[in-house]
Every structure is written in structure tokens, then in C-alpha cells.
Amino acid sequence: MKRALSLIALLAGVHALAQQPPSSPGPAASTRATTATGAQQFTLDNGMQLIVQPDRRAPTAMHMVWLRVGSMDEVDGTSGVAHVLEHMMFKGTKDVPAGEFSRRVAALGGQENAFTSRDYTGYYQQIPADRLAEVMRLESDRFAHNQWPDEEFKRELEVVKEERRMRTDDQPRAAMIEQLYASTFIASPYRRPVVGWMSDLDAMTPQDARQFHARWYVPANAAVVVAGDVDPQQVLALAQQTYGTIPARAVPTRKPREEPEQKGMRRIEFKAPADQAYVALAFRVPRIERVADLTASDRDALALLALSAVLSGYDGARLQRALTQGADRVADNAGSDASVVGRGPALFLLTGVPAAGKTAAQVEAALRTEIARVAREGIGSAELSRVTTQWAAGTIYARDSLQSQASDLGQNWVQGLPLDADERLLQLLRGVTPAEVQSVAARYFGDDQLTIATLVPQPRPAQPRTAPAPAPAGDASNTRMH
Numbered sequence: 281m282k283r284a285l286s287l288i289a290l291l292a293g294v295h296a297l298a299q300q301p302p303s304s305p306g307p308a309a310s311t312r313a314t315t316a317t318g319a320q321q322f323t324l325d326n327g328m329q330l331i332v333q334p335d336r337r338a339p340t341a342m343h344m345v346w347l348r349v350g351s352m353d354e355v356d357g358t359s360g361v362a363h364v365l366e367h368m369m370f371k372g373t374k375d376v377p378a379g380e381f382s383r384r385v386a387a388l389g390g391q392e393n394a395f396t397s398r399d400y401t402g403y404y405q406q407i408p409a410d411r412l413a414e415v416m417r418l419e420s421d422r423f424a425h426n427q428w429p430d431e432e433f434k435r436e437l438e439v440v441k442e443e444r445r446m447r448t449d450d451q452p453r454a455a456m457i458e459q460l461y462a463s464t465f466i467a468s469p470y471r472r473p474v475v476g477w478m479s480d481l482d483a484m485t486p487q488d489a490r491q492f493h494a495r496w497y498v499p500a501n502a503a504v505v506v507a508g509d510v511d512p513q514q515v516l517a518l519a520q521q522t523y524g525t526i527p528a529r530a531v532p533t534r535k536p537r538e539e540p541e542q543k544g545m546r547r548i549e550f551k552a553p554a555d556q557a558y559v560a561l562a563f564r565v566p567r568i569e570r571v572a573d574l575t576a577s578d579r580d581a582l583a584l585l586a587l588s589a590v591l592s593g594y595d596g597a598r599l600q601r602a603l604t605q606g607a608d609r610v611a612d613n614a615g616s617d618a619s620v621v622g623r624g625p626a627l628f629l630l631t632g633v634p635a636a637g638k639t640a641a642q643v644e645a646a647l648r649t650e651i652a653r654v655a656r657e658g659i660g661s662a663e664l665s666r667v668t669t670q671w672a673a674g675t676i677y678a679r680d681s682l683q684s685q686a687s688d689l690g691q692n693w694v695q696g697l698p699l700d701a702d703e704r705l706l707q708l709l710r711g712v713t714p715a716e717v718q719s720v721a722a723r724y725f726g727d728d729q730l731t732i733a734t735l736v737p738q739p740r741p742a743q744p745r746t747a748p749a750p751a752p753a754g755d756a757s758n759t760r761m762h
Contacts, residue, residue: 315699315700316700316703317333317679317700318333318334318512319331319332319333319689319699319700320332320512321693321699322512322516322519324499324519324520324523324524325520325524325528326499326500326523326524326526326527326528327498327499327500327528328499328500328502328503328504328519328523328524328526329502329503329504329693330503330504330505330506330515330516330519330523331503331504331505331506331689331690331693331699332505332506332507332510332512332515332516333505333506333507333508333685333686333689334507334508334509334510334511334512335507335508335509335682335685336509337509338508338509338682339408339409339410339509340406340407340408340409340508340509340682341406341407341408341409341412341506341507341508341509341510341682342404342405342406342505342506342507342508342682342683342685342686343404343405343406343407343412343415343416343419343504343505343506343686344402344403344404344405344504344505344506344686344687344690345402345403345404345419345423345502345503345504345505346400346401346402346502346503346504346505346690346691346693346694347400347401347402347496347497347501347502348399348400348501348502348693348694349362349400349401349496349497349501350362350396350397350398350399350400350401350474351363351396351397351398351469351472351473351474351476352398352399352468352469352470352623352624353469353496353534354469354472354492356472357480357483358476358480358484358488358492359472359473359476359477359480360440360444360473360474360475360476360477360480360481360484361476361484361488361489361492362396362401362474362492363396363440363474363475363476364436364437364440364476364481364484364488364489365401365489365492365493366394366395366396366401366403367436367439367440368426368428368432368433368436368489368493369394369403369422369426370382370394371426371428371432371433371436372422372426372427372428372432373421373422373425373426373427374425374427375421375425376418376421376422378428378432381418381422384414384418385405385407385415385418388407388408388411388414388415389407389408389411390405390406390407390408390411390415391405391406391407392404392405392406396474397474398469398470398474398622398623398624399622399623399624399694399695400690400691400694402687402690403419404683404686405419406682406683409508409509409510412506412510412515412518413518416504416518416519416522416523417522419522420522420523420525420526423497423502423523423526424497424526426493426497428486430486433486433489434486437481437484440475440476440481441478441481441482443475444475444476444478444481447475448473448475449478452550452552452553452554452558452735452737453554453558453735455550455552456550456552456558456560456733456734456735457560457733458473459548459550459733460548460560460562460731460733461473461562463546463548463731463733464542464546464562464564464627464731465539465625466539466540467537467538467539467540468537468538468539468624468625469537469624470539470622470624470625495532496531496532498528498529498530498531499523499526499527499528499529500528500529500530500531501531503690503693503694504519504523505686505689505690505693506686507682507685507686507689508682539564539624539625542564542728542729542731543728544727544728545727545728545730545731545732546730546731546732547731547732547733547734548731548732548733548734549733549734549736550733550734550735550736551736551738552735552736552737552738553737553738553739553740553741554735554737554738555737556612556633556634556735556737557633557634557639557640557643557734557735557736557737558631558632558633558640558734558735559631559632559634559640559643559644559647559732559733559734559735560629560630560631560732560733561629561630561631561644561647561648561730561731561732562627562628562629562730562731562732562733563627563628563629563630563724563725563729563730564625564626564627564729564730565580565581565584565618565620565626565627565628565720565724565729566578566580566581566584566620566626567581567620567621567622567625567626568581568582568620568621568705571697571698571701571704571705571708572704574708579712579716580716580719580720580723580724581618581620581626582708582709582712582716583712583716583717583719583720584618584620584628584720584724585618585620585709585712586664586667586668586709586712586716586717587616587618587628587654587717587720587721588616588617588618588628589667589670589671590654590659590663590664590667590717591615591616591630591650591651591654592614592615592616593667593670594666594667594670598650598654599614599615599616599630599632599647599650600613600614602646602649602650603632603643603646603647603650604635609635609638610632610634610635610638610642610643610646611632611633611634611635611638611643611646612633612634612635613632613633614630614631614632614633614643614646614647615630615631615632616628616629616630616631617629617631621695622695623694623695628724628725630647630648630651631647632644632646632647640734640735644732644734648725651721651725652721652725654717654718654721655718655721655722655725657718658714658715658717658718659714659717659718660714661714663714664712664713664714664717668706668709668710668712671706671709672706675702675703675706678702688702
């Protein structure tokens with residue numbers, strides 16, 4: 281999804297925030313929340329949530345369905361099934377044959393796609409506002425009645441396997457990061473890749489996907505988000521006529537899978553054909569669990585976000601100046617990422633690519649030196665002000681995009697946050713002090729909570745892997761963004 285990034289999207293990284301239980305079905309659809317921008321949240325009779333954000337600047341609408349289910353809800357042996365099911369949702373219902381969904385959306389003058397992450401799955405269409413009813417009928421039909429023959433599943437599974445090859449197996453850095461997560465986490469389902477392990481994909485059956493759909497695609501585990509030139513009460517009426525007729529079912533009980541404390545450094549080497557080495561340092565850190573009545577852990581997570589932005593949040597930030605510039609530079613590029621918003625455990629990543637004549641070990645040392653410098657010397661108030669100003673600008677710019685508005689509302693719901701979480705988090709980040717940033721730099725970057733992965737370049741094969749034949753015309757599933 282290419283869009284202006286809001287504060288929530290910037291903070292989430294590859295994660296989303298700790299889950300709160302979805303609302304239980306109520307006796308009638310009711311308004312549960314309203315924001316200063318006019319967004320309203322309703323609960324349908326069957327427990328499904330509806331969030332509507334009016335924006336009358338153009339006669340268009342963004343329609344999204346968000347499910348609080350992703351790869352973290354899979355079990356060992358079926359990794360990747362959430363993503364495979366996302367593909368299969370385009371393969372038909374009793375009344376809409378395979379491929380017809382996308383053709384009908386296009387005929388309405390719309391665009392559509394879908395996505396899967398560790399924390400959630402989503403589907404969206406942007407259409408003229410006066411065609412919203414047709415899209416809601418289509419989407420509610422496949423939500424409740426997705427069906428396809430086994431042979432269709434087998435064909436689409438090969439598309440997913442090729443997606444894994446192209447985006448992970450043939451990309452040394454992506455493959456190394458996959459191994460880093462598998463080494464960092466033991467109990468947490470974050471250890472598994474969203475696309476799935478290839479052996480699990482090889483063994484996956486049509487029934488695996490059907491069972492996952494039956495288990496998790498229930499009204500009380502989903503939210504419909506509509507942003508654009510719409511009236512909330514009219515959208516509510518449409519939602520009751522379409523999604524509201526889906527029978528209520530209980531959301532499966534989620535058992536906690538807490539990651540045990542790490543008690544010593546872990547280090548892996550990843551050998552793959554590549555031109556340059558690459559190093560990534562993953563530190564276990566606290567996550568944000570609430571945006572009110574903050575605990576000390578929440579405040580530390582906010583300060584870690586600020587630290588990451590000071591290190592690499594803008595052109596010419598600390599890591600770029602210290603590692604990639606000058607005659608003695610050690611890296612071609614270097615960066616940081618504080619993924620502290622998620623349903624699962626949080627990580628602070630430092631990454632770098634050695635410059636010519638330099639080693640991964642030198643980049644690793646330089647990255648840690650910059651953290652130690654902040655811990656020892658602190659940061660200036662001007663640095664902190666600069667990054668909070670950027671966050672504010674990003675939040676404002678995101679409001680120009682219907683897709684951004686709807687995506688932010690959907691992510692907030694998935695993460696158990698209030699609808700106006702962007703504004704609340706921005707205010708909290710404005711309250712972070714230089715002393716708090718210095719404090720977290722001193723406390724969270726030792727060896728015991730650290731996992732290091734290094735890409736060790738190997739010679740490239742003489743013959744590259746042959747790409748498969750292109751998908752048949754009209755099959756848009758291989759263009760899905762995940």
C-alpha cells in the first residue's frame with residue numbers, strides 16, 4: 281500500500297498494537313465512539329464493528345474490511361495460511377465466480393487490493409461514493425460465503441510459493457531478516473514469516489484454508505471502515521443490510537504466548553549469494569500497551585521511538601552522519617527502527633551495509649557506538665523537536681488521503697486503540713524529554729537482550745533461477761500487496 285504514512289503507520293513498523301477483546305454482540309447497532317474529525321464507530325447486531333469517517337472533498341469512498349487475525353494466529357505446520365486465505369478470498373462464492381469480484385469492482389470504476397501482516401488481514405476498494413452499496417454487497421458475500429474448488433487452491437498456492445521465492449528466497453537481506461526473527465523469538469508466533477515456511481506451503485491443503493476461514497472470519501472479529509463522501513447513518517443502514525445479516529459467532533479464545541526473557545546474546549551468520557554484507561542487531565524492548573494512564577514501560581517505549589527517529593528519522597540524522605559520510609565512513613547506509621506497536625513483542629533494530637573495504641563487524645561496532653554516545657552524552661532539545669515536528673506533519677498530510685484515513689482507523693481498531701490514537705500518541709511524544717531518551721539508550725542496549733544476524737556474501741550461481749510463466753490475464757491475485 282503506497283500512501284502518506286500517519287503516525288500510527290510510522291510507529292507500527294512490521295507490528296500492530298496489543299489486542300483488546302472485540303465487543304460482544306449487542307441488542308442493536310449503536311454508536312460507541314465519535315472523534316473530533318467526525319469519525320463514528322457502531323456495533324452491528326452480530327458484533328461486527330463499523331467505523332465511518334465523512335470527508336466530502338471528493339465524490340469517492342474508501343471501503344475496507346479489517347480482521348484481527350494474521351500470521352500470529354496460525355499454528356505450527358500451517359504457517360502462511362492467513363496469507364494464502366487472503367488470496368483465496370478472490371476465488372469466488374456461490375454467486376460470484378473466481379475472478380469476477382475484481383472485474384465487478386473495476387466495472388464500478390474502482391480499484392481494490394488486500395494485505396496480510398503478523399497482526400491483521402485487510403481488504404479494500406476505492407470506488408465512486410454512489411457505488412458503495414454494490415461493493416458492500418460483494419465484500420459481505422465473500423466474507424460469509426467464500427468457496428472454491430480444490431484445483432483453484434492448488435493453482436493459487438503455486439502463486440504464493442513464487443511470491444515467497446521472489447520476495448524472500450531470492451532477496452538475501454529479506455531472507456536474513458526472516459532468520460533473525462526466527463532466532464530472536466522462541467515462544468512468540470512472530471518467529472514465523474507471514475508468507476510461511478516453504479515446507480508448510482508444500483504441505484498445505486485446501487482444508488487448512490477453509491478451517492482458518494471458518495475459525496477467524498466471524499463478525500465479532502472484524503471491522504468495516506468507510507471513509508469519503510458518505511453519510512454515517514446511510515452507511516450504517518447499508519452495513520445492517522449486508523454485513524449485519526451474517527450470523528453471529530464467538531471469536532475463538534486466544535491463549536497467551538508470551539516470549540520468555542532472553543538471557544544472553546544470540547548470533548547467527550546467514551550465507552547467501554550477495555554483493556555486500558549486511559548486519560542487523562535486534563534488541564528486545566518494551567511495547568506500547570496503552571495511550572492513557574501510561575506505565576513506566578509505556579513511557580520507555582515512547583522514548584525508544586524518539587531515539588530511533590533521532591538516529592535515522594530524517595536526512596542527515598545521527599547514523600547517516602556518523603557512519604556513511606566522510607573519508608573514513610564505514611557504511612553505505614545505516615538505519616534504525618523501533619517496532620514497539622504490535623500485538624506481539626517489540627524490537628529495536630539497527631541495520632547497516634558495510635562500505636567498500638569495511639566489514640560487517642566494523643558496522644556493528646559503529647552502530648553500538650552511536651547508541652553508547654546517546655547514553656553517555658544525551659541529545660539536544662532541538663533534535664527532539666525536529667522529529668516531533670515531522671511526526672505532526674506526517675499526521676496532517678495523511679488526512680489528505682482517503683486510504684490513509686481509513687487505514688489509520690482500521691489499524692487503530694485492530695490494535696485496541698481509540699479511533700483518535702494518532703492525535704493522542706502525537707501529544708504523548710511531544711511530552712518525551714531528552715533525559716528520557718538518554719535513559720532508555722543506557723538501559724536497553726546491552727548484550728543480554730540482543731540477537732545479531734550477519735549476511736555473509738557467497739558467489740552468485742552461474743545461471744539465475746528461471747522465472748515462471750506469467751499468470752493468465754485477468755488474474756490479479758499475483759499483484760496483491762502484502
